[in-house]
Amino acid sequence: MTVEIPLVNGTSQYTVEAYSNVAYQATVEFYEKLLQLKSLSASSTLTLFHSDSLSLEVVLKEDAQKQSAADARRKDILNSRDSCDWRSHVSDSIVFNTADIEIISSKLRADSIRYQAFPTELYAMELYTVDPMGNIVGVTKTKNAVSTMPTAPPAAKGSFASTAPSSSQSTVDLSSAVSTAKEYPSLPTKNGNVQKAIAVMTSGGDAPGMNANVRAIVRTAIFKGCRPYVVMEGYEGLVRGGPEYIKEFTWEDVRGWSSEGGTNIGTARCMEFRERAGRLLGAQHLIEAGVDALIVCGGDGSLTGADLFRSEWPSLIKELRETRRISDEQFTRYQHLNICGTVGSIDNDMSTTDATIGAYSSLDRICKAIDYIEATANSHSRAFVVEVMGRNCGWLALMAGIATSADYILIPEKPASSREWQDQMCDIVAKHRARGKRTTIVIVAEGAIAADLTPISPKDVHKVLVDRLGLDTRVTTLGHVQRGGTAVAFDRILATLQGVEAVNAVLDSTPDTPSPLIAINENKIVRKPLVESVRLTKSVAEAIHAKDFKKAMGLRDTEFVEHLNNFMAINSADHNEPKLSHDKRLKIAIVNVGAPAGGINSAVYSMATYCMSQGHRPYAIYNGWSGLARHESVRALDWLSMLGWQSRGGSEIGTNRTTPEEADIGMVAYYFQKYKFDGLIIVGGFEAFVSLHQLERARDNYPAFRIPMVLIPATLSNNVPGTEYSLGTDTALNALMEYCDVIKQSAASTRGRAFVVDVQGGNSGFLATNAALAVGAQVSYVPEEGISLEQLSQDIETLSDSFDKAQGRGRFGKLILKSKNASKVFTPDVLARVITAEANGKFDAKSAIPGHVQQGGLPSPIDRTRGTRLAIRAVGYIEANQEVIREARADEDEFDPDDKTISETAAVLGIKGSHVTFTSIRQLYDFETEVAKRMPKVIHWEGTRAIADHLVGRKKVETD
Numbered sequence: 011m012t013v014e015i016p017l018v019n020g021t022s023q024y025t026v027e028a029y030s031n032v033a034y035q036a037t038v039e040f041y042e043k044l045l046q047l048k049s050l051s052a053s054s055t056l057t058l059f060h061s062d063s064l065s066l067e068v069v070l071k072e073d074a075q076k077q078s079a080a081d082a083r084r085k086d087i088l089n090s091r092d093s094c095d096w097r098s099h100v101s102d103s104i105v106f107n108t109a110d111i112e113i114i115s116s117k118l119r120a121d122s123i124r125y126q127a128f129p130t131e132l133y134a135m136e137l138y139t140v141d142p143m144g145n146i147v148g149v150t151k152t153k154n155a156v157s158t159m160p161t162a163p164p165a166a167k168g169s170f171a172s173t174a175p176s177s178s179q180s181t182v183d184l185s186s187a188v189s190t191a192k193e194y195p196s197l198p199t200k201n202g203n204v205q206k207a208i209a210v211m212t213s214g215g216d217a218p219g220m221n222a223n224v225r226a227i228v229r230t231a232i233f234k235g236c237r238p239y240v241v242m243e244g245y246e247g248l249v250r251g252g253p254e255y256i257k258e259f260t261w262e263d264v265r266g267w268s269s270e271g272g273t274n275i276g277t278a279r280c281m282e283f284r285e286r287a288g289r290l291l292g293a294q295h296l297i298e299a300g301v302d303a304l305i306v307c308g309g310d311g312s313l314t315g316a317d318l319f320r321s322e323w324p325s326l327i328k329e330l331r332e333t334r335r336i337s338d339e340q341f342t343r344y345q346h347l348n349i350c351g352t353v354g355s356i357d358n359d360m361s362t363t364d365a366t367i368g369a370y371s372s373l374d375r376i377c378k379a380i381d382y383i384e385a386t387a388n389s390h391s392r393a394f395v396v397e398v399m400g401r402n403c404g405w406l407a408l409m410a411g412i413a414t415s416a417d418y419i420l421i422p423e424k425p426a427s428s429r430e431w432q433d434q435m436c437d438i439v440a441k442h443r444a445r446g447k448r449t450t451i452v453i454v455a456e457g458a459i460a461a462d463l464t465p466i467s468p469k470d471v472h473k474v475l476v477d478r479l480g481l482d483t484r485v486t487t488l489g490h491v492q493r494g495g496t497a498v499a500f501d502r503i504l505a506t507l508q509g510v511e512a513v514n515a516v517l518d519s520t521p522d523t524p525s526p527l528i529a530i531n532e533n534k535i536v537r538k539p540l541v542e543s544v545r546l547t548k549s550v551a552e553a554i555h556a557k558d559f560k561k562a563m564g565l566r567d568t569e570f571v572e573h574l575n576n577f578m579a580i581n582s583a584d585h586n587e588p589k590l591s592h593d594k595r596l597k598i599a600i601v602n603v604g605a606p607a608g609g610i611n612s613a614v615y616s617m618a619t620y621c622m623s624q625g626h627r628p629y630a631i632y633n634g635w636s637g638l639a640r641h642e643s644v645r646a647l648d649w650l651s652m653l654g655w656q657s658r659g660g661s662e663i664g665t666n667r668t669t670p671e672e673a674d675i676g677m678v679a680y681y682f683q684k685y686k687f688d689g690l691i692i693v694g695g696f697e698a699f700v701s702l703h704q705l706e707r708a709r710d711n712y713p714a715f716r717i718p719m720v721l722i723p724a725t726l727s728n729n730v731p732g733t734e735y736s737l738g739t740d741t742a743l744n745a746l747m748e749y750c751d752v753i754k755q756s757a758a759s760t761r762g763r764a765f766v767v768d769v770q771g772g773n774s775g776f777l778a779t780n781a782a783l784a785v786g787a788q789v790s791y792v793p794e795e796g797i798s799l800e801q802l803s804q805d806i807e808t809l810s811d812s813f814d815k816a817q818g819r820g821r822f823g824k825l826i827l828k829s830k831n832a833s834k835v836f837t838p839d840v841l842a843r844v845i846t847a848e849a850n851g852k853f854d855a856k857s858a859i860p861g862h863v864q865q866g867g868l869p870s871p872i873d874r875t876r877g878t879r880l881a882i883r884a885v886g887y888i889e890a891n892q893e894v895i896r897e898a899r900a901d902e903d904e905f906d907p908d909d910k911t912i913s914e915t916a917a918v919l920g921i922k923g924s925h926v927t928f929t930s931i932r933q934l935y936d937f938e939t940e941v942a943k944r945m946p947k948v949i950h951w952e953g954t955r956a957i958a959d960h961l962v963g964r965k966k967v968e969t970d
């Protein structure tokens with residue numbers, strides 16, 4: 011195969027992936043490309059990144075050999091056969107000059123090789139991305155040049171475009187653009203290219219977000235040059251087989267799916283698949299359809315079935331061959347079942363992942379329902395027993411309990427004897443009532459059990475509340491409302507990113523790689539071994555069955571246990587003897603700074619109730635620093651006055667953007683001194699970040715600030731350094747997404763219309779980017795990139811193509827999301843007019859301004875429950891740092907604010923990757939912040955942009 015690699019000014023950068031090992035063809039292509047590189051640019055440097063099971067023999071010329079002797083360790087790595095993920099070993103690369111390399115093709119054997127070549131003295135001019143078959147599918151020029159990447163991927167070839175490198179050593183897009191793959195000798199070919207057929211199915215109970223998962227898998231498969239298939243009706247479709255049930259899909263088939271609830275490819279609970287005979291039929295039908303890999307989006311049951319199917323595969327195909335139901339060629343060709351799980355279930359009962367696709371949408375439905383019930387309960391001063399789904403898992407009940415500050419929950423993971431749970435529930439409810447609460451909410455998980463494993467039904471709970479407390483009580487069973495409706499933003503994004511990662515994982519897999527399950531840990535999409543996840547999930551059920559509840563709880567995620575402890579602490583608040591001894595009890599203040607954001611009230615409520623349970627005194631500084639400087643109000647928070655805060659939007663204690671220096675830092679210090687605060691929690695956005703910096707720097711002059719201080723980031727802009735997540739971003743994302751869904755529907759009905767939506771977020775494109783991913787917007791413009799004329803004209807062209815392709819279809823409302831600060835010149839109105847003028851009557855565009863709607867109404871369950879979790883962590887931080895600073899404070903003359911142990915007692919609480927972290931404000935402010943831009947130096951969500959663009963086929967014009 012001939013590949014043309016053009017040169018710009020005689021210099022080029024190439025990023026090429028080649029796939030070999032079993033694939034003789036790919037090995038040869040790789041070799042050819044190396045030769046081509048050598049002939050094109052004699053002085054190029056070649057960087058070889060080693061990969062899994064890499065065995066590559068590079069013969070160096072004599073000089074280079076000497077030079078690289080020092081590099082022996084790295085060369086060893088190159089020659090090693092260790093299995094590892096290249097992404098975590100990018101630094102384990104070896105650099106040669108192409109002129110020094112000779113390669114003996116017959117000895118070249120590698121599962122996958124990434125190599126990059128560029129002139130030593132120059133930064134990248136061009137970046138090439140090559141699909142799994144070795145075809146160049148993306149060419150990105152770094153300066154004002156239009157990408158030559160095809161828009162919507164053509165049927166045969168993929169087109170995962172690369173992003174422009176920021177330095178000569180950069181490689182392509184981190185999150186997804188690069189994956190390694192292995193091809194098998196007899197895969198079908200199209201236009202001379204080897205193609206893998208990847209099928210996706212949805213199985214078990216449907217879950218909001220499944221459609222987004224299927225869409226991402228179908229489109230990513232096409233990007234990667236593979237053929238996407240869907241299996242209709244879950245395992246039922248596998249058992250029945252044939253083109254009616256196993257269908258090839260196209261790019262257009264999944265248009266608009268991310269905004270749709272349920273699963274459009276059907277699902278089922280299939281009894282036949284539980285039997286070997288059913289699975290035998292499934293194997294036969296998959297092979298007949300020519301499917302190489304199967305991605306199953308389903309719950310614990312579906313993935314247990316998938317794992318069993320994988321383990322039985324050798325015996326299934328053996329039997330199929332023996333009974334002549336498949337040919338010898340098919341037997342050889344389909345030796346391994348390449349399988350991958352993306353967990354879709356509202357129950358969130360799969361071990362090793364923090365969230366399953368659909369769980370947060372279901373939680374959203376539950377919380378809304380309980381918020382509604384709360385109103386009528388309050389009117390009648392009634393008790394409500396609410397039954398929620400979740401099968402044998404109490405996650406939905408627990409999280410709903412936190413998010414709605416329910417009085418009591420009953421979950422399968424923490425059974426008690428009948429007497430115990432009844433006494434405990436009555437004790438808490440009676441105390442709440444005695445303190446003036448008019449409502450009672452008890453949430454019962456459908457799988458709730460007593461310690462003797464007898465089920466606890468809502469009726470049982472109803473009886474206890476009536477008989478023992480005399481409460482006017484009603485039961486509400488939410489039922490399938492919990493599975494209905496469209497997915498919340500989190501589920502759409504999770505499902506999309508997991509879909510992309512599932513295809514990457516399938517392409518990465520070798521016969522030796524364990525089948526993966528795509529999971530999320532905190533904020534990070536990760537791969538876990540399917541077999542292990544299934545084993546752990548099963549062992550929870552077994553432990554419960556064996557009444558070993560401690561073990562069952564231990565097997566649940568640590569976050570589950572943390573949430574449960576938090577719930578128990580905040581729902582009994584100051585009713586019992588506090589946990590800490592008198593000498594450990596503190597006065598802790600909380601203040602809101604910046605614009606309102608969802609979850610702020612939850613943080614204040616949880617901080618205060620948790621403090622009460624510990625024995626601390628929680629104080630609220632009302633109306634921010636200016637309020638304090640004017641001494642408007644500083645109050646000890648009491649339980650009754652905070653009822654309902656958990657579910658409220660905005661900021662109950664008031665917030666504004668004034669920093670301590672602007673307000674009068676001397677007065678702020680004076681009141682800190684007056685109230686003798688032992689610790690401070692600030693909740694807010696960038697002004698809150700600056701506030702923490704100012705207070706920490708003022709410790710030298712004002713001893714009152716020599717206390718532990720911590721910031722809980724809360725801003726829809728998500729621009730606080732030190733975290734990848736801020737409270738309020740999820741609420742804002744949902745508010746914007748719902749708005750976009752509505753106007754997209756209007757645009758679709760009008761047929762030829764696009765809307766330009768004005769998005770908030772200051773200098774951060776986080777909201778626009780993630781909303782674009784959630785709603786499938788055609789374009790998003792963000793401050794980090796601005797709007798160039800070239801990009802705009804390219805986007806109008808793409809939009810026009812897209813309108814052409816969508817002709818005759820129902821789903822083609824088009825959206826363009828524009829961050830307010832992406833351009834001062836191109837306002838939404840100007841953009842709409844330019845687009846309309848350029849569209850030559852083919853379509854028109856209008857502007858839409860959601861404005862402060864984006865700050866959200868009711869906080870989302872994610873912001874509520876994270877608000878609780880982070881607030882309680884913040885109190886823990888203040889407790890843990892008390893001693894350090896107390897000792898230092900004791901000696902006035904010796905106090906050194908620059909001492910690292912001291913400066914580290916003022917920190918930002920963040921979620922980074924899969925960890926909750928505390929990073930000192932000094933470190934962040936001095937080294938990790940672009941203060942003038944009000945932005946962190948490193949943008950953690952950059953990879954999401956590329957995915958959002960790829961999934962709608964947007965062509966990108968690169969700028970510096």
Ligand SMILES: Nc1ncnc2c1ncn2[C@@H]1O[C@H](COP(=O)(O)OP(=O)(O)OP(=O)(O)O)[C@@H](O)[C@H]1O
Nearest residue numbers: 214215245279280283284308309310311312315355
């Ligand atoms: N042990 C098993 N062996 C083979 N197949 C199984 C097994 N368990 C489940 N399956 C298959 O997976 C299908 C779905 O499983 P199940 O009804 O437990 O739902 P799920 O995937 O756990 O989803 P959810 O719990 O969200 O409804 C079953 O109908 C069956 O076809």
Ligand SMILES: O=P(O)(O)OC[C@H]1O[C@](O)(CO)[C@@H](O)[C@@H]1O
Nearest residue numbers: 215309355356357399400401493
């Ligand atoms: O919709 P079906 O088949 O009645 O199943 C209900 C079950 O499915 C789920 O909604 C999802 O597993 C469970 O929470 C519930 O127990």
Ligand SMILES: [Mg+2]
Nearest residue numbers: 309310311355
């Ligand atoms: Mg299940």
